[in-house]
Amino acid sequence: MEERKRVWAEEKARDEEDRKLEEEELEAERKHKAKVEKLRQEKERRRREEEERMKIKRFLEQQKEGDAEEPASKRQKTNDGSASKVVEKDDAPKKEAAQDEKIRAGLSMEEIKKLYPLLPKSREDLFKYELNWERIEEAKVVSRVCRKFVSKKIEELMGAEEESMITVILKLLDKRCSPDLLIQKIGCIFEEATDGFVEKLWRVIVFEDMKLHKMLDL
Numbered sequence: 001m002e003e004r005k006r007v008w009a010e011e012k013a014r015d016e017e018d019r020k021l022e023e024e025e026l027e028a029e030r031k032h033k034a035k036v037e038k039l040r041q042e043k044e045r046r047r048r049e050e051e052e053r054m055k056i057k058r059f060l061e062q063q064k065e066g067d068a069e070e071p072a073s074k075r076q077k078t079n080d081g082s083a084s085k086v087v088e089k090d091d092a093p094k095k096e097a098a099q100d101e102k103i104r105a106g107l108s109m110e111e112i113k114k115l116y117p118l119l120p121k122s123r124e125d126l127f128k129y130e131l132n133w134e135r136i137e138e139a140k141v142v143s144r145v146c147r148k149f150v151s152k153k154i155e156e157l158m159g160a161e162e163e164s165m166i167t168v169i170l171k172l173l174d175k176r177c178s179p180d181l182l183i184q185k186i187g188c189i190f191e192e193a194t195d196g197f198v199e200k201l202w203r204v205i206v207f208e209d210m211k212l213h214k215m216l217d218l
Contacts, residue, residue: 107211107214107215111214112211115207115211115214118210119203119206119210120206126179126199126202126206127178127179127202129202129206129209131205131206132209132213135209135212135213135216136205136209136212137174139208139212141208141212142170142173142174145204146170146173146201146204146205147166147170149200149201149204150169150170151166153197153200154166157190168186169182173205179198179202182198182201183195183198
């Protein structure tokens with residue numbers, strides 16, 4: 001009887017040891033798979049980041065090439081056939097004192113709320129809205145309002161503030177770029193998010209223009 005108990009205890013101990021070894025092997029395999037998966041994800045993350053960097057680099061190079069070609073296309077011929085000097089746009093347009101005072105005064109919250117229902121509802125109507133670019137430039141809407149919006153959205157879409165991208169988009173707006181052209185220009189960067197980004201940006205610009213119109217009419 002005692003011998004049987006001893007044998008049974010030894011078998012139980014061996015079974016327990018085998019079970020522990022099996023669990024250790026399974027745990028080691030699980031950790032190995034987790035490590036491999038982590039390395040794979042890290043490699044994939046770096047690959048995506050590198051792709052994003054290359055896309056941005058190519059995009060910025062294209063924009064630089066476009067900027068370099070633009071002055072040449074704007075040159076006018078003089079009587080002797082030589083290229084005349086490009087007249088650059090004045091970045092500081094004249095402001096009338098009365099208008100400037102109204103813009104600084106701003107609108108009340110109640111007046112702003114009344115403008116929301118007047119915003120174009122459809123994308124088509126939004127993009128067709130006739131902006132008063134002179135008024136927008138005088139109020140520095142691009143640098144004062146659009147920069148904040150663009151910076152925030154780029155950080156959301158790309159995971160970081162890309163100052164070079166922000167600058168390019170603001171430069172396009174400074175050139176009075178249409179929404180359709182803006183989509184075409186930045187589509188290679190934002191891909192499927194481009195349409196939504198530009199539509200929201202244009203809604204901001206249109207609303208700012210409506211506010212300016214209301215302020216100057218008061």
